[in-house]
Amino acid sequence: MESRAVEQGGAPPPAGRGARRPEDYRTPLWVDWCPGCGNFGILTALTQAFAELGLEPRRTVVVSGIGCSGKTPHYIYANGVHTLHGRAIPFATGIKLANPGLTVLVVGGDGDLLGIGAGHFVALGRRNLDITVIMHNNQVYGLTKGQASPTLPYGVKTKALPKPNIQDMVNPIALALASGYTFVARGYALDVKGLKELIKQAIRHRGAAFIDVLQPCVTYNDVYTVQFYRRALYRLEDDPDWDPLVRSPEEAPEKMARAVAKSMEWGERIPYGVFYVDPTKPSFEERLEKRLPGYLDQPPALQRVEQAGKPTVTREHLRRIFGEKIVQVNPARRGRR
Amino acid sequence: MESRAVEQGGAPPPAGRGARRPEDYRTPLWVDWCPGCGNFGILTALTQAFAELGLEPRRTVVVSGIGCSGKTPHYIYANGVHTLHGRAIPFATGIKLANPGLTVLVVGGDGDLLGIGAGHFVALGRRNLDITVIMHNNQVYGLTKGQASPTLPYGVKTKALPKPNIQDMVNPIALALASGYTFVARGYALDVKGLKELIKQAIRHRGAAFIDVLQPCVTYNDVYTVQFYRRALYRLEDDPDWDPLVRSPEEAPEKMARAVAKSMEWGERIPYGVFYVDPTKPSFEERLEKRLPGYLDQPPALQRVEQAGKPTVTREHLRRIFGEKIVQVNPARRGRR
Amino acid sequence: MVLSEAYLVIGGPQGSGLETSAQVLTVAFASRGYGVVANREYHSNIMGRHSYVVFTVNSRRLVGHLSAPFHVAAFMDAESVFTHFEEVSKGSIFVYDRDVEATPLEKVVSMEPARRARVERRLRELGVEPTVGGVVEHLRSRGVRVAGLSFRGILERLQSRYQVPRGRLRRFTSAIVAGAVAGALGLDAAALEEGFRYRFRRREHLVEPNVYTAMLAAEEVRGQAGSIDLEPGSLELGEALVVTGNEAVAIGKVIAGVRFQSYYPITPAQDESFYLEEHELLDAGGERLGSVVVLQTEDELAAIAAAIGAALTGARAATATSGPGYDLMVEGLSWAGISEVPVVVTLYQRGGPSTGMPTRGSQEDLLASLFAGHGEFPRIVLSSGDHEEALRDAVTAANLAEKYQLPVIHLLDKFLANTVKMIELPDPAGMRVERGVWEEEPGPDYRRFRLDAPTHPISPRAPLGGAVMWYTGVEHDEYGHVSEDPEMRMKMMEKRMEKLSLADREIPERGERAVLYPGGEKPSSIEMLILGWGSVKPVVLEAVERLRREGVAAAYLHLRYFQPFPARYVYALVKGVKEHGGKVVAVEHSYRAQASMVVEMNTGLIVPYKVVKYTGRPIYLHELLEALREIHAGKTGRVVLRFGE
Amino acid sequence: MVLSEAYLVIGGPQGSGLETSAQVLTVAFASRGYGVVANREYHSNIMGRHSYVVFTVNSRRLVGHLSAPFHVAAFMDAESVFTHFEEVSKGSIFVYDRDVEATPLEKVVSMEPARRARVERRLRELGVEPTVGGVVEHLRSRGVRVAGLSFRGILERLQSRYQVPRGRLRRFTSAIVAGAVAGALGLDAAALEEGFRYRFRRREHLVEPNVYTAMLAAEEVRGQAGSIDLEPGSLELGEALVVTGNEAVAIGKVIAGVRFQSYYPITPAQDESFYLEEHELLDAGGERLGSVVVLQTEDELAAIAAAIGAALTGARAATATSGPGYDLMVEGLSWAGISEVPVVVTLYQRGGPSTGMPTRGSQEDLLASLFAGHGEFPRIVLSSGDHEEALRDAVTAANLAEKYQLPVIHLLDKFLANTVKMIELPDPAGMRVERGVWEEEPGPDYRRFRLDAPTHPISPRAPLGGAVMWYTGVEHDEYGHVSEDPEMRMKMMEKRMEKLSLADREIPERGERAVLYPGGEKPSSIEMLILGWGSVKPVVLEAVERLRREGVAAAYLHLRYFQPFPARYVYALVKGVKEHGGKVVAVEHSYRAQASMVVEMNTGLIVPYKVVKYTGRPIYLHELLEALREIHAGKTGRVVLRFGE
Ligand SMILES: Cc1ncc(C[n+]2csc(CCOP(=O)(O)OP(=O)(O)O)c2C)c(N)n1
Ligand SMILES: Cc1ncc(C[n+]2csc(CCOP(=O)(O)OP(=O)(O)O)c2C)c(N)n1
Numbered sequence A, B: 001m002e003s004r005a006v007e008q009g010g011a012p013p014p015a016g017r018g019a020r021r022p023e024d025y026r027t028p029l030w031v032d033w034c035p036g037c038g039n040f041g042i043l044t045a046l047t048q049a050f051a052e053l054g055l056e057p058r059r060t061v062v063v064s065g066i067g068c069s070g071k072t073p074h075y076i077y078a079n080g081v082h083t084l085h086g087r088a089i090p091f092a093t094g095i096k097l098a099n100p101g102l103t104v105l106v107v108g109g110d111g112d113l114l115g116i117g118a119g120h121f122v123a124l125g126r127r128n129l130d131i132t133v134i135m136h137n138n139q140v141y142g143l144t145k146g147q148a149s150p151t152l153p154y155g156v157k158t159k160a161l162p163k164p165n166i167q168d169m170v171n172p173i174a175l176a177l178a179s180g181y182t183f184v185a186r187g188y189a190l191d192v193k194g195l196k197e198l199i200k201q202a203i204r205h206r207g208a209a210f211i212d213v214l215q216p217c218v219t220y221n222d223v224y225t226v227q228f229y230r231r232a233l234y235r236l237e238d239d240p241d242w243d244p245l246v247r248s249p250e251e252a253p254e255k256m257a258r259a260v261a262k263s264m265e266w267g268e269r270i271p272y273g274v275f276y277v278d279p280t281k282p283s284f285e286e287r288l289e290k291r292l293p294g295y296l297d298q299p300p301a302l303q304r305v306e307q308a309g310k311p312t313v314t315r316e317h318l319r320r321i322f323g324e325k326i327v328q329v330n331p332a333r334r335g336r337r
Numbered sequence C, D: 001m002v003l004s005e006a007y008l009v010i011g012g013p014q015g016s017g018l019e020t021s022a023q024v025l026t027v028a029f030a031s032r033g034y035g036v037v038a039n040r041e042y043h044s045n046i047m048g049r050h051s052y053v054v055f056t057v058n059s060r061r062l063v064g065h066l067s068a069p070f071h072v073a074a075f076m077d078a079e080s081v082f083t084h085f086e087e088v089s090k091g092s093i094f095v096y097d098r099d100v101e102a103t104p105l106e107k108v109v110s111m112e113p114a115r116r117a118r119v120e121r122r123l124r125e126l127g128v129e130p131t132v133g134g135v136v137e138h139l140r141s142r143g144v145r146v147a148g149l150s151f152r153g154i155l156e157r158l159q160s161r162y163q164v165p166r167g168r169l170r171r172f173t174s175a176i177v178a179g180a181v182a183g184a185l186g187l188d189a190a191a192l193e194e195g196f197r198y199r200f201r202r203r204e205h206l207v208e209p210n211v212y213t214a215m216l217a218a219e220e221v222r223g224q225a226g227s228i229d230l231e232p233g234s235l236e237l238g239e240a241l242v243v244t245g246n247e248a249v250a251i252g253k254v255i256a257g258v259r260f261q262s263y264y265p266i267t268p269a270q271d272e273s274f275y276l277e278e279h280e281l282l283d284a285g286g287e288r289l290g291s292v293v294v295l296q297t298e299d300e301l302a303a304i305a306a307a308i309g310a311a312l313t314g315a316r317a318a319t320a321t322s323g324p325g326y327d328l329m330v331e332g333l334s335w336a337g338i339s340e341v342p343v344v345v346t347l348y349q350r351g352g353p354s355t356g357m358p359t360r361g362s363q364e365d366l367l368a369s370l371f372a373g374h375g376e377f378p379r380i381v382l383s384s385g386d387h388e389e390a391l392r393d394a395v396t397a398a399n400l401a402e403k404y405q406l407p408v409i410h411l412l413d414k415f416l417a418n419t420v421k422m423i424e425l426p427d428p429a430g431m432r433v434e435r436g437v438w439e440e441e442p443g444p445d446y447r448r449f450r451l452d453a454p455t456h457p458i459s460p461r462a463p464l465g466g467a468v469m470w471y472t473g474v475e476h477d478e479y480g481h482v483s484e485d486p487e488m489r490m491k492m493m494e495k496r497m498e499k500l501s502l503a504d505r506e507i508p509e510r511g512e513r514a515v516l517y518p519g520g521e522k523p524s525s526i527e528m529l530i531l532g533w534g535s536v537k538p539v540v541l542e543a544v545e546r547l548r549r550e551g552v553a554a555a556y557l558h559l560r561y562f563q564p565f566p567a568r569y570v571y572a573l574v575k576g577v578k579e580h581g582g583k584v585v586a587v588e589h590s591y592r593a594q595a596s597m598v599v600e601m602n603t604g605l606i607v608p609y610k611v612v613k614y615t616g617r618p619i620y621l622h623e624l625l626e627a628l629r630e631i632h633a634g635k636t637g638r639v640v641l642r643f644g645e
């Protein structure tokens, strides 16, 4: 009875199974973002992408940090891990490495991923672990009431700021490229269809994928508004010469340099779409499989370590694994001196 | 007597003052780096640069993290702040902001600055605070016995590693550029003269400066050795077409893109020298002065806050500063209802 | 009956102007000579979730406690009605929006499932129809004086009079609520005007239409429900500060001479830094007092590091944070400990663990404030019980940090942080700024960690910039150079730890580190000794007052310092009370009653009775009194309080 | 006199092969049936600073304690001679390098100024010329049996026999030192060969020239100084493990089924992870046992986050760190607390605060392990006293974490971590792996934080990948969705905290959470009850043994769990001892004697006597005995130990 009450807060999956619809990936919880918030678009794109990819909720994990964006997993019917401010990436890293069979996504705010979490953001790039990072870029700290986030340009004064921003913005695309992400793109929260396609590509990509999603915050950001983006945004794919795909490792430096140069356009005109894709670099899991043959089949999460209440490791195993540390003690045999 | 004993551990300054020699910037402490360590070259370059700039020891602060590199300040006769692993930059930030008249340098390891400290590294770039960051890049964690640092490329196996490195390297130059550093260079520990010049330029530069110093670790790094660098290194300045200087803000994106492209050369041939200088961006202190007129003259460290044991702030000051919070209480005057 | 003290509640969705109503009312009451306090409850949400403000208004004195049932309740929406309908009683005035009368519980989508289930069950039990109208009927039948206003109607009248654009009309909802309360308590238009002027300082054109709207509501309420007879306010302060705890601390820091504050935004600490930043120019009307550098860092690791760096230059430096941020600061704290850095960490406790209940209050971080940070180093931990203490302690904390050259943790909590209170305007002339021991003319052989100073264990300081010195988190010699020598280690360890003994000798236990109320009470005459700390102070003091009137010889020992702990004084008092058969009761906002653990650790005396609350809501007078009476009657040893939605 | 136990010290500069000597000797003694333990002292430095290893060798049993004066001292360099010359006594054998005889103290540049000043003063007091030769003369005059070897000469003989390249000759210094000790204690070439084989497992060609070199030194020592009569080793173990504490824990983790370990390098924790990584394949000679993922993260914030993430998938996951890293983990710990994640943090204590004395030992982090991490959440804190305990506790920690679904902190320290000890080969068949309560077939309505489970307060787990669930650091409902409801809050808080009460009921106090030695001792018959924990165990046990032989009815209460603390048992025991007039003494490696504070907090009983050491060096038997005798004689209440350079 009490538990009945509680159940309503949970997320019974939809009745009909089989082919999945976006709605099947939504929990019945009330979404407490401000009306008109760009996050709604991202949520829709996510569930659409999940549906089109046919992801299995129990084999999918959405990991988030803290912030308005951090609430996302609760609205999605798939595993959700709402972690600490800035730490979504290392939580996701542990999840993915312990069970590489899972599809793991990180959703986070711009403060979360590029402010307090910037160190982990860089580290994930270096590892090229198969995780998709989706950054809700609203240029503000939403949940703490509108302070400047690391993506707000210098001199800009949004509503909640008492004075114009005194820090510079970081360039998320360039930072991702410098860190080693092998899929780097920018999406726009209100172009749900385009974003959905980017998310699908990012999830399918084997390696660390990053999508910088421009997300209007209607409550605190009165500069980067829907009106602003409508004027400024243009699609990379509309340029027939734009080719972000690395076809062989040798192409990487030049494509990356072009992507970085492109990423510096931020002003009147802002490009979005795919900046860079390098499918030639091995993912971290692949590297690990090389080092630990059998890892992908028997990752940490799937190994049996107990048998009838006992360790599966026996004394004989110890002798073989740690033999180097074993000394034969034989005072009698050889005696002293 | 006991204190006499202790004094020997300190650093009485050299007798003769006046024009300073590099030796005047050395403490009498025994340097406990391994013989042949590249750090010696960096130490020498630092003291030479200090001497040539005529820095005043008491107005100069060398801030370090933890690692072999972290010991540097103790060997330098100037203020030294040997902080926490990864946190040298934020300590230095507090020092510089509280007393912008000081010359502040950060010296740190590659693990320190780009591993555990990567978030702060990015943040300093965004702020463009007038601090010079010198990274002792030995590709390993020296003081903890040779594990791979974030600058060691994928697949490389140095002496102390049981297996080849499974993580990718981060590109320090590209990362610094993406973060917003306005002076970005690479030096080589054994080219002391060249390094000294870079350090001088970096200190003179008004804004966040970064020098990636290639530093052979003779004990743990048997890949990036002196022999290796001798073959691979070439000077950017030897190319007459190489012009890293941003002369007006409009030039910045293109120069930066070129610098990033250049920074991707890492293999047979490795460029060093100045990659990028942008003196056109205002430093953080300049921005602050705009916001807080008088800040540079009366920064936090130099404000008088006490007068004969009392606050300098009076009740009348409170009335004026916080007047908005004061309510006139007058139950009698208007009465109720 | 004429009341001299009234309890009020107003409610509505987050982002709908409830804060405006609260501020206006607080100032209106203050300006009329009432003591007033207002506590805000809200979700970790920007817009839409339920929020409410609870007030106590007293006609004769400054107040800090809250209580229920409420004499007046005024709500903006259906969720508030469903959430709070049981918190009023016969004779209370209950104001709601008639336009949502038909709204059924199930349509209130913003309500949390757990609460909805509970309300549903309760309504079923009571046999009440689950609509706003049903609830109102129920209240009326219980003798509550109900006033249903048509919010839409009032806004339409406003619109026709002032031509407010339709899209902005909703912003005047706050005026309706403020007006409703004013009406119910007989506050006049002029008082409301003071409130609106305070609120819309630089947008004066908003004052008139707001007062107009409020008065429409006031009249309507009086018409429907009459009003409650509250004694006229009689406080003769001349001027008063109406501030939150966050603001009180910021003002204290300015007085203390804190000129560098680094922070990373976190509820409920951040408003202190924002307030400081707003006043960073220290603009005393033309006179240059300097300025405060307020730095938003990339995280809390950087916040404490930057504050320490600033402190090393001789600036008075501080940082402010809450639990999760504090966790990230403890490595830095340990560095400040070994390097003897005077730095203040203002720690606002909120509901934990982890992200916990970020917008709710607690006193859960006491043990962490004392013991987090590896290794052994001295720190001072002090806590404030109300706005007045918070302001003064901000000065004291900065003094102690510099006097003993160590980190000081100033403990506060969300209750205090967000509560708006009327206090006297402080006079800095009565405060001290003590900057500790400095080396007047540091020579080239300056030793930052000198072991043979006359002021030992305090080594005279010099700022970076004023001498050459070294700092390191590694164990070090007098110069600050790394040392692993065992004798040097012992000397440095002892030097550092002895600073705490010194502080223990120098800071008075009685009256400063712990304060007994009523002051002169002898242990032998105390029947019930209540131990508490931080923001339980006002409500416990009130409870003690009431118990004494009931004939129970209660007293309150307000613990202010947890390090150095006033062990001798507390020991003597607690021991004395126990020996004479008195009861010793801890009242705290934590599951384990952490302060009582610290008492036990320091005195070896067990605190046998506990009243705790860990719902994240403040302790109310009525529930506390009930708990204490039960304990006094010998009915129970531990009471868990739970009032408040 | 024939000794059954000998104390040895060897010394030399960091990076000169001292570790090789130590390993070779340890194995050599072990293979000959001696119990042996070796503790290494070193600076935070890669090359050049002074380092030394102290051994105890026992012919009859396994040992863990250290003592002085040393029977044998063998040194590579002048610094060692100057540093340790007062640690030998009449009849000791003292081996040094004759080639540095002329070296004056002032030329030993690597010596720390503080120590140099002290040695200088001491030599002056003794009237000894400040050169190696002068010191040696002094020793000889005091009856020490001095042997001066020409290291250069020995290496030249090696060179002429094996044509070792000149540049590599220095690497054989370690063989000289090992040989010198072997000579002084009559260990044969075959035993040394065992030692070198162990050391140079995959470089067998190095064994012969090393043994050759060692035997040259051995003969020379015997020639000059004779040898010390040590009883033949008589341990009949068949096979033994010779491991450091780090390795013991790593082996324990493999047995426990820990298959994911994240870490960030830090002394003295890192070697555990390196050792795990070396054996990551779990290669049991062809048989596939799976593998361990060992992840070096970018920092400790990430290390704990990754371990938690892995634990959520159902893997047994752990991380290992030391003080500074632990500080960075506490925010994550708090998340694990609210989210009920079974994760093990292996915490190796070192000298603090801050970077402190990174390569020296301490027990300074007990309070931080108990109380760091904001908010209130359950955790288990247990500590190990020796290698055997460390290995078993690694299994226990993993079991408790999963059984109670909470973070477990396994406390160790640098002494244990780096000490090499001979122990019996453990048998996993005698151990249990308890994985706790799992939901067999989680349905679509799975509730991770179910409140009505038969196993309440434990909710049956399911791994990510096996059901759909939510986790959040925010207070939550049964599904793991955010909830700020006060009733839900109370239920969840109580559920979590009750797990600790459950553990308190289920884990035996006596024998598991605290162990009394000798076992059956009654409080009334204990004259001196020593309270200790962690790595003081071996030395205290030995001291108790000796005191009892001296007629003092001493006993040792080894505290193993600090949460849940065995309060009833400890209370009864301590109370009993005190009531019968016995003395209760804490022996700890911290300034404040932190475990005694925890005892006081949990029992309200004061621990009046303290023996503490905070130089970062281990407690030696001889100094401990002296301290305890003084306390027993009523001469003092607090003794600060200081032996060891
Ligand atoms: C360690 C820590 N510091 C601070 C906070 C407070 N906090 C919560 S959300 C947030 C920032 C959110 O900004 P962003 O990451 O951009 O997310 P958004 O709300 O804009 O989606 C902060 C600082 C916290 N939860 N934890
Ligand atoms: C929080 C914390 N984690 C780990 C350590 C241990 N530690 C000391 S130095 C070091 C790495 C040093 O590497 P790097 O920064 O590259 O400096 P280098 O020694 O190579 O100069 C580490 C991990 C520490 N001191 N603090």
Ligand code: SF4
Residues within 6 Å of the ligand: A032, A033, A034, A036, A037, A038, A039, A068, A069, A138, A142, A143, A216, A217, A218, A219, A220, C046, C047
């Ligand atoms: S504050 Fe901004 S980001 Fe947060 S929910 Fe509202 S609109 Fe969205």
Ligand code: SF4
Residues within 6 Å of the ligand: B032, B033, B034, B036, B037, B038, B039, B068, B138, B142, B143, B216, B217, B218, B219, B220, D046, D047
């Ligand atoms: S370990 Fe490497 S970096 Fe460190 S001192 Fe030795 S050579 Fe230099």
Ligand SMILES: [Mg+2]
Residues within 6 Å of the ligand: A067, A109, A110, A111, A136, A137, A138, A139, A140, A141, A142, A149
């Ligand atoms: Mg944001």
Ligand SMILES: [Mg+2]
Residues within 6 Å of the ligand: B067, B109, B110, B111, B136, B137, B138, B139, B140, B141, B142, B149
């Ligand atoms: Mg390095």
